[in-house]
Amino acid sequence: MESYDIEEVLKNIFDCNETNWKPADKIPLLTKEIELLKIDLKSYLETCEYNVDSVLEESKILFVDSKAVVDELEKCKKEIEEHTMAEVLKSIETHDQITKELQHVNFALNIVYDVGQCGKLVKQFEEGRQAQSYTRAVEAVYDLLQYIELPAEGFKYLDIYANTKHTAQLILDKLLQDLYTEWTRLVSWNTKVSSKKSVVKITLKIEDTPFVIDVIRALDKNKNLKEKVSEFSQFLYKEVLQPIIYNDCIVFPETEELLTVTINYKQNYKPPYDQVIANFRLLFHHLSSKLKFEYDKNCSIMKLIGNEISGPFSELIMKDCFIDTIPNNIIDLQTYGKITSEIEKFQHFLFIVKFFTEDISILKYIEDIDILFSKKSSDHFLKTARDIMLKDLSVCMSIGVENISDEEESSDDYGKAAEALRILEKTIPKSLFYFPRCMISKTAQELLDLIYVIMEQAVQCSDVVCKKLYQTTRLIFELYDAVMPYHHEKYLQTIPQYVALFHNNCMYLAHNMMTFGDKWLTLMEGRDIDYPIGFVDLVQKLRELGYKHLTIHLQQQRKQILDNIRSSDLNCMVVKEVLGSNAEAAIRQCLRQLQLLKNVWIGVFPINVFTRLMATLVNMFIEELIHRVCTVEDISMEMATQLTEIYTLVVQKAPQLFQSSTDIETHVKSWIKLQELIFVLGGSLKDIDNHWKDGTGPLAVHFRTEELRNLIKALFQNTQIRANLLSKIK
Structure with a gap:
């Protein structure tokens, strides 16, 4: 279908x-x-x-059978409802009753079981105590306390629960007290401190015996072993290990059980690394002989001590001991392997005695050897430079060239290069490349020698060290600028020789710094440098430092000269007819002051510098003398005579202040003017007229018109001759 x-x-x-x-x-x-x-x-x-008829017939039969089954089920249902359900309800009631009875039984059983377990653990404690085993006793009491922390329901309301808990805690406290007493007997220490030394005594009675192991295991079971070991470790670290690194110590094992560490307090003393290692070897060998044995699998007291303090100890000994072994010069650095070999052996020793683990190293600082070496070298050179700067400046030496030859060196090369050199020699004076003969402090030469040592060492080192030493060299010159004026301040203010030497030192160092950068670069030829090298920028700074203090001292000398003059009658000639004796005394005092400066400076400064300095002071002195006279409105004949005599004394003595008596005429601007002033003071109007010479004479050259007119008015009375002369001087 x-x-x-x-x-x-x-x-x-x-x-x-x-x-x-x-x-x-x-x-x-x-x-x-x-x-x-x-x-x-x-x-x-x-x-x-298919046979449809037969199918229909079978269906009818099935219908009849199904209906019979349904009727049977209805019948069964009815019987269950009437009879079976009553019996089921009765069974449920019986089950509930049995369940309640079973719960009561279980409740009682749990309590009885807890009582039994407590009794069992108490019995185990008694057995451990009788066997004199701290470990078994502690385990039993410890388990008992843990067990009664989670009691069965209802057990905690029994008197036996409270009694058991209280008793167990008392027993545990007593056991701990006994264990602490035993530990103190096994491990003890004391320290006697005085002003000069401390004596630490460590007594270790620990041995690899069953009793000792039992005590240690009992403490470990009770979670108190680490606390006791930590207490001993911290004492060891603070009272023994640290002092051995910082002080002079003697480690002496007096007996197998007693070790004595004597710490001697010395100022400014730090023990060498080999002494520190030797002391630590004695100490750890003694500790290891007593604490190295295992009380449990892979567990020993020595390992616990190492876990507690090996980290801080390794950092401490590297930072405050081994880093100090890094040398400050390249020669010692090349042989530094001997020291690292000793340290490596010491590290292996600490591993053997179970104080160190494999992951701890005391040679990690070697990874930064270049940085550490550069810092050590820098600190050493800076300290050395500062020590040099603090030395006495008056210890001096002669340096420089006396005479510079102007003769040209003969050369067979007549090429362009030779011609260029000849032009350069004619253009730039040879004196530019030489330092003039003078005196400098020996400290200046020492400082310069130190700089050359730094340069020679730098070029042999790695780029990191070389750069650091270059920066150190610059820092030394900056340190010179800061330290010298401060440390020598008193002498620079009062002693002329100090000022002269300090000035020369600055000039000498600046002179060498001009070419120092080029010398450094020449030695560094072939190396890749990523920073500029030069010292020219510091040259002017050093020169100005010398100029500054020399100028300050010249101002002090000038002030003393002016004060001498102004404190005498030369400062009050207006109100006096005759000068007192203090006027000549003041002049003589000024000349003595200048003579003392000459005696101090003549061999110290270069001759040209000395001449300029002395000329400056003498010129100032003479100008002040001239000014005193030229500003007076009236000068008596007696005073004029006195002034002539006093100023003549200056003319006689002043040339002696120079190396050559002719230098005063060349370098002292007011020298001729003073002589002309003396001439005017002692001369007549006619003599003055002759020296004026209608504006072409020496008076016209050295005096201003107004000065000369005022001087004539002060010296001579108002006569026709004076008027005629004044009319000429215009």
């Missing part, structure tokens, strides 16, 4: 687009379709491979 699509049939009968159809028109069509379906069904049943 083919499949039948009812929707398709309905679409054929009913047209969706048809709106005015009637049921009477469609019913015949539907009836016809139904009849066709009946015919098809009948035809299908006749041709079907």
Whole structure:
């Protein structure tokens, strides 16, 4: 039978687009379709491979059987409701009663079991105590306390619970007290401190015996072993290990059990690394002989001590001991392997005695050897430089060139290069490359020698060290600028020789710094340098430092000279007819002061510098003398005579202040003016007229018109001759 699509049939009968159809028109069509379906069904049943009649017959039989089964089930249901349910309800009531009884039994059983367990643990404690085993006793009491922390329901309300708990705690406290006493007997120490030394005594009675192991295990079981070991470790670290690094110590094992550490307090003393290592070897060998044994698998007191303090100890000994072994010069650095070998052996020793583990190293600082070496070298050179700067400046030496030859060196090369050199020699004076003969402090030469040592060491080192040493060299010159004026301040203010030497030192160092950078670069040829090398920027700074203090001292000398003059009658000639004796005394005092400066400076400064300095002071002195006279409105004949005598003394003595008596004429601007002033003071109007010479004479050259007119008015009375002369001087 083919499949039948009812929707398709309905679409054929009913047209969706048809709106005015009637049921009477469609019913015949539907009836016809139904009849066709009946015919098809009948035809299908006749041709079907199944026997439809027999199927219907079997269905009827099944219906009858099913109905009988349903009736039987209804009957069973009725019997269950009437009889069985009553019995089930009765059984449920019995079950609930039995459950309650079982709960009561379990409650009692749990309490009895807890009592039994407590009794069992108490018995174990008694057995441990009788066997004199701290470990078994502690385990039993410890387990008992842990067990009664989670008691069965109702057990805590019994008197036995409170009594057991209280008793167990008392027993544990007593056991701990006994264990602490035993530990103190096994491990003890004391320290006697005085002003000069401390004596630490460590007593270790620990041995690899069953009793000692039992005590240690009992402490470990009770979680108190680490606390006791930590206490001993911290004492060891603070009272023994640290002092051995910082002080002079003697480690002496007096007996197998007693070790004595004597710490001697010395100022400014730090023991060498080999002494520190030797003391530590004695100490750890003694500790290891007593504490190295294992009380449990892979567990020993020595390991516990190492776990507690090996980290801080390794950092401490590297930072405050082994880093100090790094040398400050390249020669010692090249042989530094001997020291690292000793340290490596010491590290292996600490591993053997179980104080160190494999992951701890006391050679990690070697990874930064360049940085540490550069810092050590820098600190050493800075300290050395500062020590040099603090030395006495008056210890001096002669340096420089006395005379510079102007003769040209003969050369067989007449090429362009030789011609260029000849032009350069003519353009730039040879004196530019030489330092003049003078005296400097030996400390200046020492400082310069130190700088050359730094340079020679730098060029042999790695780039990191070289750069650091270059920076150190610059820092030394900056340190010179800061330290010298401060440390030598008192002498620079009061002692002329100090000022002269300090000035020369600054000039000498600045002179060498001009070419120091080029020398450094020459030695560094072939190396890749990523920073500029030069010292020219510091040259002017050093020169200004020398100029500054020399200028300050010259101002002090000038002030003393002026104060001497202004404190005498030369400062009050207006109100005096005759000068007192203090006027000549003041002049002589000024000349003595200048003579003392000459005696101090003549061999110290370069001759040209000395001449300029002395000329400056003498010129200032003479100008002040001239000013004193030229500003007076009236000068008596007696005073003029006195001034002539006093100023003549200056003319006689002043040339002696120079190396050559002719230097005063060349370098002292007011020298001729002073001589002309003396001439005016002792001369007549006619003599003055002759020296004026209608504005072309020496008076016209050295005196201003107003000065000369005022001087004539002060010296001579108002006469026709004076008026005629004044009329000429315009």
